[in-house]
Amino acid sequence: MDYLQGLNPNQKLAVTTTEGPLLVIAGAGSGKTRVLTTRIAYLIRERQVPPYRIAAVTFTNKAAQEMRERLHALIGPSAEQVAMGTFHSLCVRILRSEVAYSAYQPNFQIFDQTEQLALIREVCRELNLDPKRIPPKALLASISKAKDELITPEEYPAAGGDFWEQTVAKVYGKYQQKLVQNNALDFDDLIMVVVRMFQQHPQIKNKYQERFEHILVDEYQDTNRAQYELVHILAQRTGNICVVGDEDQSIYAFRGADIRNILEFEKDFPGAQVVKLEENYRSTQNILGAANSVISNNTERKAKQLWTKRDPGEKAVFYQGDNERGEARFVADTIRRLQKERGWSYRDFTILYRTHALSRVLEEEFMRSGVPYRIVAGLRFYERKEIKDLLAYLRLINNPHSDLSFVRVVNTPKRGIGASTIARLSAYAQEFGISLFEALSYLDGIDGLSPRFVKALRGFKNLIDSLCEQSGELDLTELVQAVLEQSGYLAELQAEGDEEAQIRMENLQEFLSLTKQFETEGSAADLGALLEYVALISDVDTYDAEANAVSMMTVHASKGLEFPVVFIVGLEEGIFPHARSTFEEGQVEEERRLMYVAMTRAQERLFLTCAQQRTLYGATRPNAVSSFVREIDGQYLEEQGSSFMSVQRILPPTAPKPGVSPDAYQVGDKVEHKVWGRGMVVSVSDSGGDLLLSIAFPGKGIKKVMAHLAPITKV
DNA sequence: TATATAGTGTTTTTT
DNA sequence: ACACTATATA
Numbered sequence: 001m002d003y004l005q006g007l008n009p010n011q012k013l014a015v016t017t018t019e020g021p022l023l024v025i026a027g028a029g030s031g032k033t034r035v036l037t038t039r040i041a042y043l044i045r046e047r048q049v050p051p052y053r054i055a056a057v058t059f060t061n062k063a064a065q066e067m068r069e070r071l072h073a074l075i076g077p078s079a080e081q082v083a084m085g086t087f088h089s090l091c092v093r094i095l096r097s098e099v100a101y102s103a104y105q106p107n108f109q110i111f112d113q114t115e116q117l118a119l120i121r122e123v124c125r126e127l128n129l130d131p132k133r134i135p136p137k138a139l140l141a142s143i144s145k146a147k148d149e150l151i152t153p154e155e156y157p158a159a160g161g162d163f164w165e166q167t168v169a170k171v172y173g174k175y176q177q178k179l180v181q182n183n184a185l186d187f188d189d190l191i192m193v194v195v196r197m198f199q200q201h202p203q204i205k206n207k208y209q210e211r212f213e214h215i216l217v218d219e220y221q222d223t224n225r226a227q228y229e230l231v232h233i234l235a236q237r238t239g240n241i242c243v244v245g246d247e248d249q250s251i252y253a254f255r256g257a258d259i260r261n262i263l264e265f266e267k268d269f270p271g272a273q274v275v276k277l278e279e280n281y282r283s284t285q286n287i288l289g290a291a292n293s294v295i296s297n298n299t300e301r302k303a304k305q306l307w308t309k310r311d312p313g314e315k316a317v318f319y320q321g322d323n324e325r326g327e328a329r330f331v332a333d334t335i336r337r338l339q340k341e342r343g344w345s346y347r348d349f350t351i352l353y354r355t356h357a358l359s360r361v362l363e364e365e366f367m368r369s370g371v372p373y374r375i376v377a378g379l380r381f382y383e384r385k386e387i388k389d390l391l392a393y394l395r396l397i398n399n400p401h402s403d404l405s406f407v408r409v410v411n412t413p414k415r416g417i418g419a420s421t422i423a424r425l426s427a428y429a430q431e432f433g434i435s436l437f438e439a440l441s442y443l444d445g446i447d448g449l450s451p452r453f454v455k456a457l458r459g460f461k462n463l464i465d466s467l468c469e470q471s472g473e474l475d476l477t478e479l480v481q482a483v484l485e486q487s488g489y490l491a492e493l494q495a496e497g498d499e500e501a502q503i504r505m506e507n508l509q510e511f512l513s514l515t516k517q518f519e520t521e522g523s524a525a526d527l528g529a530l531l532e533y534v535a536l537i538s539d540v541d542t543y544d545a546e547a548n549a550v551s552m553m554t555v556h557a558s559k560g561l562e563f564p565v566v567f568i569v570g571l572e573e574g575i576f577p578h579a580r581s582t583f584e585e586g587q588v589e590e591e592r593r594l595m596y597v598a599m600t601r602a603q604e605r606l607f608l609t610c611a612q613q614r615t616l617y618g619a620t621r622p623n624a625v626s627s628f629v630r631e632i633d634g635q636y637l638e639e640q641g642s643s644f645m646s647v648q649r650i651l652p653p654t655a656p657k658p659g660v661s662p663d664a665y666q667v668g669d670k671v672e673h674k675v676w677g678r679g680m681v682v683s684v685s686d687s688g689g690d691l692l693l694s695i696a697f698p699g700k701g702i703k704k705v706m707a708h709l710a711p712i713t714k715v
Numbered sequence: 716t717a718t719a720t721a722g723t724g725t726t727t728t729t730t
Numbered sequence: 731a732c733a734c735t736a737t738a739t740a
Contacts, residue, residue: 418716618731
């Protein structure tokens, strides 16, 4: 049992307590993933549990992947047999096997938020609801909440409820009907449908209860009601349920996560044992002390004190800039200083913020001072228009009855098929209860369609029919290429020819390399598998820790990650904690947990910054220092010069470049930028003695820089 | 049917 | 400030 070596006593206990319910309270950086993987290895090796009888649930694909890799290293190929994945991917797998017991066809698809909203808007139109008075987003939030709580449209309180609930009930019913019509499920459905199936068909429930002897759940503090129910059902027979979590890191209440699940585990699972992992292996004493002093202000938590054997390290540093630019300058200067003086690499630094809106100033400052950076999440690959268009084509080929995909691509690229034509087609389809695509077979029977539109629609039908045929013969990459070429999509982009079209084409190229990779790696490389894969992955999954650049992300995105040096920026009242949280005490506690998560990402150094005055959303206002900063025990904190000048003394600014003459740059000049690489000047304008250049960097877009300040050289 | 303009709402979002 | 959406107009 050499793999138990090096575990501390509580970690060992968490690994070897294999029978009955077990709650592992795993503080930040306490070796949680190691415990989980070792536990699975222990079950297989020491307790002779067959690997396929173990289910391990995580919250991200990345976490599942990491766990699988580590398990593989411990026990070899049998790691592949463990049912490991996110709640959603596990449910999709169950649903695939038992689809006959559901309301869906085997080739069902999964709708993301954009598609959900499109459907809601459609329902609102049909019900004559004013989207201004009744925002589709709010409707979707209410529906999603209902699904998280396993409430069906029929059960939704229509009669007894207030006006809002009555409205939601109406929309919910129609929305669900449309989902089924589209043979589609939203993310919430995936869980709810499986739970319902278990409840209605005891033989299926029994099958999975028999199958899984041991259930492990990671990040239990972030489970919602439906997920709780699923876990509960699966574990009912054996009672072998191990959940791992930390109530102090519960930051997804707004998505339905119910902190109650972890706080009351012992009530829900009588006889449960509890193991606490309080030794932190990640951060220095000062960082941990600072984080502890903040989180101890929360009341909704179990008493817990993280400790570490590590050295005290340096104190956390607090800095207040005059404004957001001064703050950004401090961050950039400090990074360059530590990089030079202490030998850190750019990849060792991470900047965390409460909202994406704060990233822009930092970006500008980094660009100016030549610090390489990348933003994690934010602009999402799979939410880009061109990718979604392409996916809609692929979905339509996979399932021609998908009306939503149909509407998305029928006039993309432009084929002269507009809203009124689609409305006529749609009316016909509705009358006969068929899909839009099917309706294309009866074009002669539709009133009010002039020959011009009939011809356009027929052309579209031929295109899709032809692509469907080809999909049988071509491999995935070839099929995607065929779609892009035969649909005219690529041609339209080429015709546009501007920088934006260029980027879109590169993204599509990127998608092609993804399908190539999928083909070589995936066991089942068919279209359905690809669509399912892209529906369930996110961008944090593709976060690459290798690239040598400073990373920036929201605090939410940083969960589960760790970095040598962390900057938490925008620590101002109203920003962090966010203004919308200050009304309810429960929400302030959630913000505090968010702050705690942010602080505990840091291994060696922690910097906390804010600005006296900030321009945000077009308004400039003075901001008070975040109450969270004031909650930090003074012994762990050191204040650094509050004006830009004092930083300058420590670090001389970049040597000023010689002045730029008005004709130093001309449109068409090729330049080399320290961060963005090679580019071409597309516009030059005079700006207070300096030149403002717009430079097009292939694949990175057009960036505006000051000739005098930017790290560029002519080539 | 495609395009220009006005209006709107701006936390976080593992899936 | 800005990006996205709904509506008016050519």
